[in-house]
Amino acid sequence: MDSIIVTGGAELAGEIPIAGAKNACLALMPATLLTDEPLTLTNAPRLSDIRTMTQLLQSLGAEVASMQDGRVLAMSSHDLTGVRADYEIVRKMRASNLVLGPLLARAGRAVVSLPGGCAIGARPMDIHIAGLEALGAEIELRDGYLHAQAPGGLRGAVIEQRFASVGATENVVMAATLARGTTVLRNAAREPEIVDLVRCLRAMGARIEGEGTDTITVEGVDRLHGATHPVVIDRIELGTYMIAPAIAGGSVELIGGRRDLLPAFCEKLEEAGIAIDATDRGLRVSRANGAVRPVNVRTEVFPGFPTDLQAQMMALMCIAEGTSVLEETIFENRFMHAPELMRMGADIEVHGGTATVRGVAQLRGAPVMATDLRASVSLILAGLAARGETVVNRVYHLDRGYERVEEKLSAVGARIERVKGG
Numbered sequence: 001m002d003s004i005i006v007t008g009g010a011e012l013a014g015e016i017p018i019a020g021a022k023n024a025c026l027a028l029m030p031a032t033l034l035t036d037e038p039l040t041l042t043n044a045p046r047l048s049d050i051r052t053m054t055q056l057l058q059s060l061g062a063e064v065a066s067m068q069d070g071r072v073l074a075m076s077s078h079d080l081t082g083v084r085a086d087y088e089i090v091r092k093m094r095a096s097n098l099v100l101g102p103l104l105a106r107a108g109r110a111v112v113s114l115p116g117g118c119a120i121g122a123r124p125m126d127i128h129i130a131g132l133e134a135l136g137a138e139i140e141l142r143d144g145y146l147h148a149q150a151p152g153g154l155r156g157a158v159i160e161q162r163f164a165s166v167g168a169t170e171n172v173v174m175a176a177t178l179a180r181g182t183t184v185l186r187n188a189a190r191e192p193e194i195v196d197l198v199r200c201l202r203a204m205g206a207r208i209e210g211e212g213t214d215t216i217t218v219e220g221v222d223r224l225h226g227a228t229h230p231v232v233i234d235r236i237e238l239g240t241y242m243i244a245p246a247i248a249g250g251s252v253e254l255i256g257g258r259r260d261l262l263p264a265f266c267e268k269l270e271e272a273g274i275a276i277d278a279t280d281r282g283l284r285v286s287r288a289n290g291a292v293r294p295v296n297v298r299t300e301v302f303p304g305f306p307t308d309l310q311a312q313m314m315a316l317m318c319i320a321e322g323t324s325v326l327e328e329t330i331f332e333n334r335f336m337h338a339p340e341l342m343r344m345g346a347d348i349e350v351h352g353g354t355a356t357v358r359g360v361a362q363l364r365g366a367p368v369m370a371t372d373l374r375a376s377v378s379l380i381l382a383g384l385a386a387r388g389e390t391v392v393n394r395v396y397h398l399d400r401g402y403e404r405v406e407e408k409l410s411a412v413g414a415r416i417e418r419v420k421g422g
């Protein structure tokens with residue numbers, strides 16, 4: 001397993017290009033199952049999760065060709081040969097469950113493994129199941145798999161989600177595009193990745209209104225046609241790299257960055273004393289020699305502070321001049337980065353879903369362990385500010401969600417290298 005070694009202390013300068021959004025692409029790819037015509041995605045990110053989704057779609061009989069060094073995904077599910085998403089694939093990547101809605105809509109059947117728990121929580125699928133059953137699907141849990149069928153096809157319904165689940169919203173909206181009649185989805189998720197998925201579905205001929213609000217209305221149609229769609233930029237990669245100059249000092253331009261994708265996060269970063277300026281190519285983030293001020297953060301569904309940036313913000317708060325409180329309300333166990341940051345000299349107390357961080361003058365490099373995708377990158381960010389060397393192990397977690405992180409950071413002056421593991 002590869003490791004990444006960061007030697008802290010360098011101020012950053014230069015520019016970082018932001019890739020297409022992993023969490024948009026993982027919802028856009030299953031949309032190919034909704035039509036027998038070609039669907040092409042451009043600006044796709046080069047990540048292991050995308051390769052995993054590619055394998056899953058190919059196992060269902062879809063053709064997925066990765067072109068232009070992985071930036072273009074040309075897909076076609078003209079001949080579907082299967083409807084089963086195996087535990088081996090779903091276990092590795094929960095987003096595999098996003099084939100459930102499209103398979104039900106296209107083939108009237110799906111056998112999808114329950115994802116099982118993961119490092120950050122139990123991650124059940126009750127909201128997905130409730131929404132799809134409301135559309136007329138019959139879903140039974142048997143030997144760890146959801147056996148779903150809609151023999152007479154799906155029909156529109158009025159659905160109220162108990163929680164604005166991102167994945168459940170995506171599964172239900174994709175299924176509803178081919179249902180008979182109208183579907184109204186209330187307490188829908190509002191994340192930019194949902195907006196991007198709806199824009200793609202609309203380009204395929206779907207009739208959808210309300211994306212980005214808490215109520216999405218879908219008029220079912222008989223069939224969808226092919227399209228070509230550019231994947232929206234990755235707001236979580238963007239936020240992650242905005243923290244880099246904030247924690248290390250310096251000034252970096254994030255190419256493609258857009259403030260509207262991270263409203264609450266940008267407010268909190270400015271409250272912490274970080275400068276964020278719009279440029280004609282994106283966003284410039286700077287911290288001169290000013291101190292980092294402590295801020296309190298509570299993760300919320302969009303447009304609130306994203307849970308996927310909580311670990312990265314905690315790393316920054318470790319060197320703030322004062323005490324911060326971070327509340328994680330979306331997942332039940334998303335502080336695994338805290339004990340690793342404490343090995344670097346951070347002063348953090350975790351009680352349930354609340355972490356209290358007392359800023360220290362200086363973090364110290366140490367060998368640390370990556371546990372989940374976003375926790376891993378928070379350790380890299382802390383390493384940028386730490387005195388000495390930080391070795392982050394198990395970086396396969398990182399490669400799931402960040403394209404060549406060591407190249408992007410070393411291009412702006414970070415002392416960082418990847419060491420090939422055994």
Ligand code: EPZ
Pocket residue numbers: 022023024026094095121122123124125126127128129163164165166167168307308330331332373374401
């Ligand atoms: C998406 O996961 C993202 N993944 C996650 O990003 C992100 O953290 C999450 O949304 C929240 O923003 C992708 O888009 C591929 P949810 P998803 O359904 O859809 C509970 C990353 O690092 N819940 O909104 O699985 C669930 O347990 C990943 O890129 C139910 O109880 O998130 C969690 O506590 C991590 N029942 C909360 O809701 C359900 O049926 C949010 O889950 C579904 C969810």
